[in-house]
Amino acid sequence: MILNEFFNDAKLNPLASLLAIIITAIGFATTFLILLMFIDDAKTDRFYPGHQRLYRIETRFMLPNGDKIRSAQAPLPLIDALKKDPGIEGVNYAFRLYATIRSEDRLAQRAPVFAVSPGFLAQLNPYRQPPATLEANEIYITPAFNRQYLGLASPQGKTIDLGDKGRFVIKDVLEPRPDSSVAMPAIIAFSPAVMDGYYDKRVDWYHVHMFVFIKTASAAPFDNRLLDKLVGLYAPQLPGAPFTPGEFIHFSAKNIQQMHYDDGYADDLAGGIAKPLLHTLYGAAFFVLLTTAVNFFNVNAVVNAAKRRTLHTKRSLGASDKQLVAEAMAVIVPQFAAICALALLILIGFSAVSPYVLALISHHGAVLPVALFLATMLLIGCVVLASHLLYLYLFVLSAGAGRAQNRHDTTAAYYLNRLTLVTQLLISGVMVYIWAGATAQNHYVMDADFGYHKKNLLTFEPNERLNSPEAMRALQSRLKEATGSGNIALSSWRPFDMSRTVLTVQHARQQAGEQFVTVTALDVDRSFSRVWGLETLGGGENAIAVSEDPAVCHVMVTRSFMALMGLSSYDETLNTTFYAEVGGAKRRLRVLRIVDNFYLGERARQPPPLMLFINERVEKYAAIGFATAAQRDRITSLLSGYGLADMHMQTVDELHADHFKNSLLILNVIRLVASLSLLLMLASAMVIGLSEARRLKQTLLIMEAVGGSVYTSAVFFLRQNVPPLAAALSFSFAIGFVFLRRWLRQYEVITGLTYTYAFAALMLLALAVVAVMAMALLAGGGRMSRPGRR
Numbered sequence: 162m163i164l165n166e167f168f169n170d171a172k173l174n175p176l177a178s179l180l181a182i183i184i185t186a187i188g189f190a191t192t193f194l195i196l197l198m199f200i201d202d203a204k205t206d207r208f209y210p211g212h213q214r215l216y217r218i219e220t221r222f223m224l225p226n227g228d229k230i231r232s233a234q235a236p237l238p239l240i241d242a243l244k245k246d247p248g249i250e251g252v253n254y255a256f257r258l259y260a261t262i263r264s265e266d267r268l269a270q271r272a273p274v275f276a277v278s279p280g281f282l283a284q285l286n287p288y289r290q291p292p293a294t295l296e297a298n299e300i301y302i303t304p305a306f307n308r309q310y311l312g313l314a315s316p317q318g319k320t321i322d323l324g325d326k327g328r329f330v331i332k333d334v335l336e337p338r339p340d341s342s343v344a345m346p347a348i349i350a351f352s353p354a355v356m357d358g359y360y361d362k363r364v365d366w367y368h369v370h371m372f373v374f375i376k377t378a379s380a381a382p383f384d385n386r387l388l389d390k391l392v393g394l395y396a397p398q399l400p401g402a403p404f405t406p407g408e409f410i411h412f413s414a415k416n417i418q419q420m421h422y423d424d425g426y427a428d429d430l431a432g433g434i435a436k437p438l439l440h441t442l443y444g445a446a447f448f449v450l451l452t453t454a455v456n457f458f459n460v461n462a463v464v465n466a467a468k469r470r471t472l473h474t475k476r477s478l479g480a481s482d483k484q485l486v487a488e489a490m491a492v493i494v495p496q497f498a499a500i501c502a503l504a505l506l507i508l509i510g511f512s513a514v515s516p517y518v519l520a521l522i523s524h525h526g527a528v529l530p531v532a533l534f535l536a537t538m539l540l541i542g543c544v545v546l547a548s549h550l551l552y553l554y555l556f557v558l559s560a561g562a563g564r565a566q567n568r569h570d571t572t573a574a575y576y577l578n579r580l581t582l583v584t585q586l587l588i589s590g591v592m593v594y595i596w597a598g599a600t601a602q603n604h605y606v607m608d609a610d611f612g613y614h615k616k617n618l619l620t621f622e623p624n625e626r627l628n629s630p631e632a633m634r635a636l637q638s639r640l641k642e643a644t645g646s647g648n649i650a651l652s653s654w655r656p657f658d659m660s661r662t663v664l665t666v667q668h669a670r671q672q673a674g675e676q677f678v679t680v681t682a683l684d685v686d687r688s689f690s691r692v693w694g695l696e697t698l699g700g701g702e703n704a705i706a707v708s709e710d711p712a713v714c715h716v717m718v719t720r721s722f723m724a725l726m727g728l729s730s731y732d733e734t735l736n737t738t739f740y741a742e743v744g745g746a747k748r749r750l751r752v753l754r755i756v757d758n759f760y761l762g763e764r765a766r767q768p769p770p771l772m773l774f775i776n777e778r779v780e781k782y783a784a785i786g787f788a789t790a791a792q793r794d795r796i797t798s799l800l801s802g803y804g805l806a807d808m809h810m811q812t813v814d815e816l817h818a819d820h821f822k823n824s825l826l827i828l829n830v831i832r833l834v835a836s837l838s839l840l841l842m843l844a845s846a847m848v849i850g851l852s853e854a855r856r857l858k859q860t861l862l863i864m865e866a867v868g869g870s871v872y873t874s875a876v877f878f879l880r881q882n883v884p885p886l887a888a889a890l891s892f893s894f895a896i897g898f899v900f901l902r903r904w905l906r907q908y909e910v911i912t913g914l915t916y917t918y919a920f921a922a923l924m925l926l927a928l929a930v931v932a933v934m935a936m937a938l939l940a941g942g943g944r945m946s947r948p949g950r951r
Contacts, residue, residue, distance in 0.1 A: 181461050182499050184841065185541060188453025189504035190511070193537045195446035197521055197530065202439060204340050205421045209285060211376060214250070215417035216383050218243075218373040219426075223411060224663050225404055225679035228769060231659065233426040234369035235412065237362045242391045243375055251376040253281040255345070256356055257430065261625060262310050263322040269310040270624045270804045274300070274323065275430075276351035285374060285417075287343040288335035295350040300329040303337055306346035326355050339524035342421030342431040366396040366410060372430055375414065388412035423823065427659050435823040437907065438830075444900075445834040448588055454544045455585050456841045461548045489549050497545050501538055581845065582882070583889040586930060589835075589842035590893025590923055591900065596835035597922030598901040598915045603828050605912040607821060611656070612759025612768070614694035615817060619793055620655045620784045621810040626803050630777050636803070644795040646787060650692035651780040653684040656813055657762050657820045658782070664741045664772065666750070668726065680722060680770045681761070684780055689773065690717065690756055692784055699731025700754035707777050708751070714743060715775040717754045722770040731755050743774075763820075765909050784813075824907075839926070846933040882934065890927050897923070 209215055218239065222230040243252045255278070259271040282292050292301055300321070307316050316331045323329055329349060337344075353359040362370050377383055389407065396406035421433035512519040522530050627633055637649045653662070662682045687705040690697065698720060708715045718734065728734045739750040753775070758768035787793040797810050811819070818825065901919060905911050 178496075180844070181457055182496065182503060185453055185457050185500045185545070186503035186507060187837075188450050188457075189500060189537060189541045190507040191446055191449045191453075192540065193504070193508065193534060194511070194518065194521070195442060196533055196537065197525070198439075198442065200529065200533070201340075201521060201525070202421075202434075205433070206340070206342055206417050208338065208340060209417060212417050213380055214377045215285070216375050216377065216414035217417065217420055218375065218388070219413050219415055220369050221411040221413070222367075222661075223404075223409055224661065224681070228661060228663075228681065230661050231424075231426060232369045233424075233429040233431075234371055235373040236366045236368060236410075237359075237370040238364055238366055238395065239391065239412070240371065240373060241363075242395045243373070246387065246391070248378055248387065249375050250378045251280060251284060253278045253284050253374045254351070255281060255372040255374075255430070256351055256370065257372070257428075258326070258355060260323040260326055262324075264311045264313060264319065267310075267312050268804065270806065271622075271809065272306070272310045272347070274326075274347040274349060275345045276349050276355045277345075278351055281374075282348075284376060285343065287338055287341040287345055289338055290333070290335050292333065292335060295332065295348065297350060297352065298327060298329050299332040299350070301333055301335050301348045302331055303335055303346045305337075307334065309346075323349075339520075342433045344430055364397075366392075366406065367399065369428075374417075383414040383416075385413050388414065427657075437904070438823050438827050441827045441830050445830050448592060448834050449837065452585070452588050452838050452841055455581055455588065456845060457544060458548050458551075459581050459585070459845045461552065485553060486550070489553050493545060493549050497542055500541065500545070504541075505534075579885045583885050585842050585845045586886060586889035586926075587893050587896075589838040590890055590926060591897045592831070592835040592838040593926050594893060594897030594919045594923045595901050595904070596831045598897075598919030599828050599831055599904060601918040602905060602908065602912060602915045603821075603824060605914070606764070606824070606908065607817065609764050611764065612695065612757060613656075613813075614786070615813045617787050617793075618693070618784055618813045619787055619796060619810065620782055620813065620816065621800055621805055622781065623651075623779055623783055624804055624809075627783075628779050630779060633779055633783070640785065640796060640799060643799055644787075644792055646785055646792065646796060648688040648692060648785075650688040650784045651686040651778070652689050652782055652784070653780045654761060655782040655784065656816045659762065660781075664743070666726070666739050666741045666772065668737050668739045678725060680725065680772045683771060683773050684776055684778065685717075685773045686777060686780070687775060690754070692786055693759075695759060696757040698755045698757055700735050700752065703735075703753045705753055705775060707775050713749045713751055714741075715753050716750050717756055717773040717775070718752050719756055719758045719768065719771045721758050721768045722772060723755065725770040763909065827904075842926070842930065843933050846930045847937045882931070886927060886930065890923060894920070894923060 206212065217233070218235045220230075220232045220235050222232075224230065240252055240254055243249050256276045258274055258276065260274050262269045262272045277295075279294070282294075286292065288301075288303075295301065300323075302311070302316060307313055311321065313319055313331075316334055319331050320328055321331065326349075349355065356362065356370070362368070389412070392406050392410050392412065396410055398406060420431045422439075423429070423433050423435040425435075508518075508522075512522060623633065627636060633649060633651065640646045640649070653660070662684075663679050664682045666678055666680050687707070689695075690705070705717070706715065716739075723729075723731075723734050726734075726737075726739075728737065734755055735752050737752070739752070740747060741750055742748075750772070756773075759771075760768055761771075785796060787796055793812070797807075800810055801807075897919065898916075901915070905915065
């Protein structure tokens with residue numbers, strides 16, 4: 162009997178019934194996943210003993226030229242300074258090294274290995290098993306490390322070679338905890354021998370070396386002023402530096418519970434999701450749930466409106482309120498069961514196509530996902546129940562009889578349509594406004610001119626087999642013969658590499674107040690400007706060559722360097738001798754060329770002043786151009802033969818995409834929610850338009866009978882609906898503006914088109930809604946439905 166009632170209702174309007182189930186199932190699945198993600202986020206890194214008192218020390222160097230260098234690591238001498246403070250109960254640290262590993266018949270380059278302090282695993286154990294203390298020349302590895310770098314069938318007890326760090330015995334294979342963000346694929350015990358230049362670094366406060374963790378003696382929040390005090394007490398003043406240690410070095414402590422958020426550190430050991438992305442997902446889930454609820458009310462109203470007369474007839478024949486409610490429940494139960502079943506199928510489909518969704522659901526075991534699914538069922542069930550019972554109360558149980566009933570139905574329909582229209586337009590307007598503005602800003606950031614070639618340029622990191630100029634020249638010749646490529650450019654930089662070398666540069670004609678001028682220095686080879694596509698502004702007639710005089714360095718500078726030094730012409734810059742301390746000695750700097758400005762990272766309001774030192778050393782990065790995808794594949798294939806892994810070969814486009822990945826993910830989430838909101842808004846506009854046509858049918862017939870035209874009907878309709886539309890759009894604009902402005906804070910440079918496109922998209926949405934509702938009105942109650950009448 163229950164199924165008969167449900168199918169009879171569905172037959173009245175099959176499309177609306179199907180839409181109600183599909184839309185609500187999507188909202189169900191989305192809500193379940195976001196709630197699971199929220200719980201997963203809340204549990205991450207909370208299993209450590211005393212996690213409220215565990216902190217990681219992070220570093221920020223404030224360069225005199227305004228640049229900031231941020232790192233998840235800290236200088237080595239800070240460890241001893243922290244141990245002396247009575248407010249700190251314990252200090253542990255981890256040093257990351259990249260080793261060349263030999264195991265049986267396999268060689269792996271740049272494998273990450275962490276050397277940890279003696280008490281590290283007792284305080285911060287990221288593995289399922291409680292590991293024993295590591296002795297010298299013992300190593301713990303994870304299954305993933307074994308698969309990627311070793312390939313051993315039974316690794317425990319086997320010996321592997323870590324190059325100049327020695328031979329190590331695999332003590333055990335440890336499984337990482339799913340609720341830990343710390344990614345340590347291999348661990349050895351720390352000793353001074355594993356860190357090159359250890360004794361020099363023990364007094365070096367101006368470079369970062371270690372991941373440092375502290376445990377405070379008190380449960381009170383950590384005060385970063387203690388770290389500033391340590392800098393003032395122990396950090397030495399650099400000779401001739403135009404800053405004090407306290408102005409240059411800034412430390413901060415981040416609680417271990419916050420460590421799993423991606424803060425954009427290039428050297429982070431924790432893997433996680435960025436807070437802006439996470440908050441965007443939470444907000445998107447809320448909008449989806451709200452949109453789902455409103456649309457279910459709208460679509461369900463269409464189905465119920467089709468059987469309203471039947472319900473009034475049953476009530477007139479003596480059916481009690483309880484009987485009508487029982488009949489409604491006979492429809493609700495199978496409808497709700499269909500929603501839950503479809504939501505379960507959607508979740509199964511997501512798990513099949515997305516490893517992330519599968520891991521999110523599976524690593525919590527069975528109890529939590531089942532409990533959360535039941536809680537989501539309860540939430541969606543309340544929405545479904547409220548929709549049916551509210552409609553039954555408004556249009557049946559509280560209605561009178563005869564004309565009073567008709568007036569009641571008309572009034573209730575009028576206010577219900579306005580309420581759902583305003584709510585839906587408010588939600589959709591906010592999402593469309595944010596989506597249009599975010600898309601405009603994203604295109605501006607991604608497509609902006611960074612001053613160098615972004616297309617058809619491959620970068621790679623030379624390894625031990627390519628660590629000499631002779632090896633690089635041989636590789637270049639082989640690439641030219643095999644692939645037809647051009648020169649290889651070597652440099653200490655590639656896009657978004659945050660390592661910096663800062664020099665104090667002077668020239669003889671400087672004023673006294675300008676004696677200390679700092680610039681960012683890069684080391685490049687003679688092919689750098691040509692391969693990277695830098696525009697030459699002056700000195701094009703000079704050959705780029707390494708200086709033969711050890712007291713003189715040949716350099717290229719950017720246009721912003723000229724402005725910083727107070728020079729007005731290219732010739733003046735080329736003919737000026739500059740001075741800087743390089744390699745521990747003061748040297749003369751001769752400018753060979755002036756190139757146009759380019760950005761080392763994201764675009765800023767002012768491009769950084771740069772000085773490019775010409776040398777012939779093998780640097781940190783290499784770059785080579787390619788013309789086609791096929792040529793790029795041949796280049797990467799040949800480089801793979803030198804032991805370079807795919808992760809060490811990236812195009813410049815891939816570097817940009819990787820850097821902006823969080824922004825792109827946020828934009829994709831916003832786009833998806835905005836698209837869903839837009840589609841549901843237009844569907845709601847059609848539903849409400851048809852409802853309005855039925856409500857105004859008699860009025861429109863009277864207007865037509867006295868000679869009113871279709872334009873008269875349209876004007877009458879607009880006067881009825883434009884005020885609530887205008888109110889909803891005003892609120893959408895205000896709320897969307899606040900959210901968009903908050904989202905744009907992450908960018909230093911914002912295009913003025915962002916707000917223009919956002920406002921234009923909101924206006925287009927309003928016009929589309931009005932057009933759809935007008936068409937629905939004409940189709941449902943106007944002349945389009947009565948073509949034979951005049």
